[in-house]
Amino acid sequence: GKLGFAIVGLGKFATQQIMPSFKDCKHARITALVSGSPDKAKKLAQEYGVAEKSVYSYENFNSIKDNPEVDIVYIILPNSMHAEYTIRAAQAGKHVLCEKPMATSVEDCEKMIAACNKAGKKLMIAYRAHYEPFNLDAMERIRKGELGKLRAITSDHGRPVKPTEEKADSWRVVKKLAGGGSLMDIGIYALNACRYLTGEEPVEVTAQEYSDKSDPRFKEVEDNIHFTLRFPSGVLASCTSSYSYSEVKRGRVFGDKAWLDLDPLSDYYEHNMKIGDDKGKEEPKLKEGNQFAAELDHMAECARDNKTPKTPGEEGLKDVRYIMAIYEAAKKGKAVKV
Ligand code: NAD
Numbered sequence: 001g002k003l004g005f006a007i008v009g010l011g012k013f014a015t016q017q018i019m020p021s022f023k024d025c026k027h028a029r030i031t032a033l034v035s036g037s038p039d040k041a042k043k044l045a046q047e048y049g050v051a052e053k054s055v056y057s058y059e060n061f062n063s064i065k066d067n068p069e070v071d072i073v074y075i076i077l078p079n080s081m082h083a084e085y086t087i088r089a090a091q092a093g094k095h096v097l098c099e100k101p102m103a104t105s106v107e108d109c110e111k112m113i114a115a116c117n118k119a120g121k122k123l124m125i126a127y128r129a130h131y132e133p134f135n136l137d138a139m140e141r142i143r144k145g146e147l148g149k150l151r152a153i154t155s156d157h158g159r160p161v162k163p164t165e166e167k168a169d170s171w172r173v174v175k176k177l178a179g180g181g182s183l184m185d186i187g188i189y190a191l192n193a194c195r196y197l198t199g200e201e202p203v204e205v206t207a208q209e210y211s212d213k214s215d216p217r218f219k220e221v222e223d224n225i226h227f228t229l230r231f232p233s234g235v236l237a238s239c240t241s242s243y244s245y246s247e248v249k250r251g252r253v254f255g256d257k258a259w260l261d262l263d264p265l266s267d268y269y270e271h272n273m274k275i276g277d278d279k280g281k282e283e284p285k286l287k288e289g290n291q292f293a294a295e296l297d298h299m300a301e302c303a304r305d306n307k308t309p310k311t312p313g314e315e316g317l318k319d320v321r322y323i324m325a326i327y328e329a330a331k332k333g334k335a336v337k338v
Pocket of ligand 1: 009010011012013014036076077078079099100101126128167168169171177185
């Protein structure tokens with residue numbers, strides 16, 4: 001049978017992308033909801049066929065340990081709350097799927113990994129691009145050498161943050177809840193892509209930040225932050241992250257034989273790939289899959305078959321470490337070894 005998921009935090013992403021994707025899952029179903037809004041939770045419980053006794057508040061969440069219908073807890077809360085709820089879920093004897101960024105400090109990431117290890121439970125970070133067909137195909141082509149030897153990567157990820165218009169953006173400009181600005185939220189896709197596209201870990205980072213401090217959105221968190229990553233093979237990656245430019249989520253890999261473009265690279269739907277060299281361009285037509293369903297099924301299979309997820313807690317921790325190094329490099333105006 002399908003494994004049961006408890007959804008913690010019934011915000012925009014949970015209700016608009018994740019919950020509707022369960023209908024495409026082979027191994028996952030929703031069996032509990034955790035929310036601070038009883039009315040919203042009740043309505044969604046009815047819509048998704050969740051029993052009334054399986055609707056929890058943040059206060060009585062620990063009693064989820066007594067609910068055998070729940071195998072996995074999926075944390076979709078503001079970033080700084082990921083650690084507390086991951087640890088409470090592990091202590092309740094549940095596997096954990098947690099949204100990106102894993103947490104707002106390296107220490108919190110380490111505590112989350114330790115708590116899940118201690119409980120003997122899986123911890124996976126919801127890096128959906130690792131379950132998305134165009135990104136998987138790009139990785140395969142690169143590993144097979146279709147682009148030749150990789151030389152460089154560029155990736156741009158940004159969108160205008162609108163805290164006064166969008167409820168989901170209101171906590172994103174509050175440092176205590178978000179941990180940081182565009183880099184924590186969306187630039188992380190560029191960072192993570194450079195790592196999975198090369199299959200390498202960076203050795204050095206540089207960065208420059210600029211945020212208009214007269215813009216009320218950027219009193220606490222950064223707007224524009226550009227960073228470079230140097231990889232052991234010599235690949236240089238150059239990334240931009242922004243909370244003020246018109247939405248872009250793209251990446252390009254430059255090999256000595258060909259280049260590969262993903263634009264968008266990290267959207268919810270409708271990805272595009274282009275591959276080109278001096279002889280011309282092609283646009284492989286791949287079948288768009290539901291990356292959210294693939295990710296949920298992967299988590300369920302790992303929990304069921306006692307396998308380590310492709311994107312475990314350690315993967316989330318690495319990005320949080322690099323993010324902190326990027327902030328440090330921007331602040332000091334010098335390269336930082338990682
Ligand atoms: P959101 O604000 O819509 O959802 C957050 C939920 O947490 C809300 O229901 C809110 O009521 C609840 N909450 C509980 N305590 C809160 C508090 N103290 N302050 C504010 N909200 C509180 O935000 P979202 O866009 O759904 O993002 C939630 C998480 O999901 C974030 O970690 C974000 O990075 C992640 N996310 C991931 C993706 C992706 O593509 N993987 C996309 C969007 C968001």
